[in-house]
Amino acid sequence: xxxxxxxxxxxxxxxxxxxxxxxxxxxxxxxxxxxxxxxxxxxxxxxxxxxxxxxxxxxxxxxxxxxxxxxxxxxxxxxxxxxxxxxxxxxxxxxxxxxxxxxxxxxxxxxxxxxxxxxxxxxxxxxxxxxxxxxxxxxxxxxxxxxxxxxxxxxxxxxxxxxxxxxxxxxxxxxxxxxxxxxxxxxxxxxxxxxxx
Numbered sequence: 001x002x003x004x005x006x007x008x009x010x011x012x013x014x015x016x017x018x019x020x021x022x023x024x025x026x027x028x029x030x031x032x033x034x035x036x037x038x039x040x041x042x043x044x045x046x047x048x049x050x051x052x053x054x055x056x057x058x059x060x061x062x063x064x065x066x067x068x069x070x071x072x073x074x075x076x077x078x079x080x081x082x083x084x085x086x087x088x089x090x091x092x093x094x095x096x097x098x099x100x101x102x103x104x105x106x107x108x109x110x111x112x113x114x115x116x117x118x119x120x121x122x123x124x125x126x127x128x129x130x131x132x133x134x135x136x137x138x139x140x141x142x143x144x145x146x147x148x149x150x151x152x153x154x155x156x157x158x159x160x161x162x163x164x165x166x167x168x169x170x171x172x173x174x175x176x177x178x179x180x181x182x183x184x185x186x187x188x189x190x191x192x193x194x195x196x197x
Contacts, residue, residue: 001170003147003178005185007139007163012121012149015138016043019119020050022136027087027115030055036104037062037077038158039093042150043121047091057081063100073103088113089136093150095120098132105132122146122163145171147178157182 007015023031031051035044037060048056062077088108095101101118108116119136126142145168147153148160154175157164160182170177 001167003164003166003181005162006144006146006165007149009161012162013046015121016046016050019121019136019138020047020052023047023089023119024051024053026117026135027054027089029087030057032057032059032081032083032086032088032113033091033119034058034079034083034088034108035060035091036093036100038155039150039152040091040121042158043093044091047119059083061104063104073100075107082111083108084112085114087115088117090116090118092118092120092134094122094124094141094146095132095134096124096127098128098130101132101134102130121149122151147171148182 031054033044033048033056035041035058044058048058059079059081060077061075061079063073064076090101090104090108092101095118105116105118117135118133120134121138122141123134123137123139124141124143125134144165146163147157147166148163150158151163152158153171156175156179162185164178164182166178
């Protein structure tokens with residue numbers, strides 16, 4: 001099964017600009033964006049550049065699961081800045097079950113920010129296990145297996161400037177299955193058809 005483009009570079013840029021405008025409107029005094037590494041790196045960088053009307057500070061957290069399918073995580077890299085009394089937006093590439101985001105929100109609320117909210121480029125609200133609010137949402141997903149723009153399988157595809165849909169079983173069997181196809185593409189899409197080179 002060939003990969004298809006779900007969100008091309010222009011569509012991603014439109015979503016980023018919309019989310020940036022929403023964040024600016026809600027945080028006239030400025031905002032601290034906390035990117036969740038590694039997946040949100042590209043998204044948070046573009047989002048920060050798109051916020052031009054209010055001051056923006058960037059910080060990052062990295063987390064790792066203790067055990068597969070346990071829902072438990074630990075912090076690998078913590079914030080460098082104090083968020084006490086600040087307006088904070090946690091930036092995720094994809095929110096699925098809500099377990100990771102709920103953990104991060106709990107950790108950050110303990111640090112007494114003035115306001116704390118979440119932003120996700122992609123949201124699978126239909127798969128929530130933990131009810132977690134995503135105030136700033138890019139695109140609602142179903143069960144598509146997505147790659148690119150920070151999303152990966154075994155660290156492949158993160159640097160693509162678009163989000164593609166692939167077959168989960170194909171990638172599980174061979175993580176490199178879409179490398180030639182997607183890296184040869186300029187990211188244009190043809191009505192969710194195959195990647196157009």
